[in-house]
Structures are given as structure tokens and as C-alpha cells.
Amino acid sequence: HVQLVESGGGSVQAGGSLILSCASSGAIDSRQCMGWFRQAPGKERERVATIYTRVGSPDYADSVKGRFTISHDNFKNTVYLQMNSLKPEDTAMYFCAAAYINSCPRTSDGYPYWGQGTQVTVS
Numbered sequence: 001h002v003q004l005v006e007s008g009g010g011s012v013q014a015g016g017s018l019i020l021s022c023a024s025s026g027a028i029d030s031r032q033c034m035g036w037f038r039q040a041p042g043k044e045r046e047r048v049a050t051i052y053t054r055v056g057s058p059d060y061a062d063s064v065k066g067r068f069t070i071s072h073d074n075f076k077n078t079v080y081l082q083m084n085s086l087k088p089e090d091t092a093m094y095f096c097a098a099a100y101i102n103s104c105p106r107t108s109d110g111y112p113y114w115g116q117g118t119q120v121t122v123s
Contacts, residue, residue: 002026002113004096009118012086016122020081022096022115027077030054033104034072034079035111038092038120048094049081050104059104064090086122093117 008020022034035050049070051058058070069082079096097111105111 002028002098004098004113004115006094006096006115006118009094009120011121011123014086014088014122016086017082017084018086018120019083020094020096020118020120022079022081024077024079024096024098027098028100031100031102033099033101033111034070035097035099035104036070036079036081036094037097037108037111038090038094039117040092043092045095045108047106047108050106051079052104053079057104059106083120086120088122090120091122092120094120 003025005023032053036048037045038048039045047061049060051070053072067085072079095117096115098113099111
């Protein structure tokens, strides 16, 4: 049974930084794709960043390129999202997601496993 637990959200002023963590357990196999998505009130859930943990290949949404960094610790089986130069438009609930597949989907419907989410508020 795959479980994802996020932590690290909070409130920060524009220009500040936050780091989110997602600890995973119960991985099905090594073809693991981990992703961060976010959803603001009244908006659809959107992809922020994904990483194929076996090879460490990150992929970012254009809106966060150059500001956010996704990484994975294979020993801790934890994925991180370092968020720098935060903007008010980054305010959203951030979700960790996992899929066991040969390449990382870019849409949320490609991920069958989800965490509970952690709130990020930028003012």
C-alpha cells in the first residue's frame, strides 16, 4: 500500500523560500515517478514538477522554472521541492503524487497515489 506524507508548507512573504518534503512508503517497483502538483481555490490542479527517481530526471512547469527545484533522496525515499523567489501566485495547496510507470505523466490523472496536501501561502 503506497503512502505519501507531505510536510513543510506554511506562510511566507513574497521573495521568500520554503522547502516541501514528501515521504513515501510501500513503493510498488523501481519505476517510480514522483510529482508535485498544486491547486489554488477555484482553479484546476496543475503540475509543478516531476522526477523519475531511478534516473533523477526533473521536469518543471514553465511557471516555476528557475525558482523551484525537485530532488529525491533514495535512501529516505523522500522527494523535496525547494521553492525560492516565491510569488503570491504560488499560493495553493501543494500535493505530492506517485506513479509506477516508465515515464512521468504531465497530468494529474496519470498519478494514482496522492498525499493529503500541504498549504503554501505567499503574501
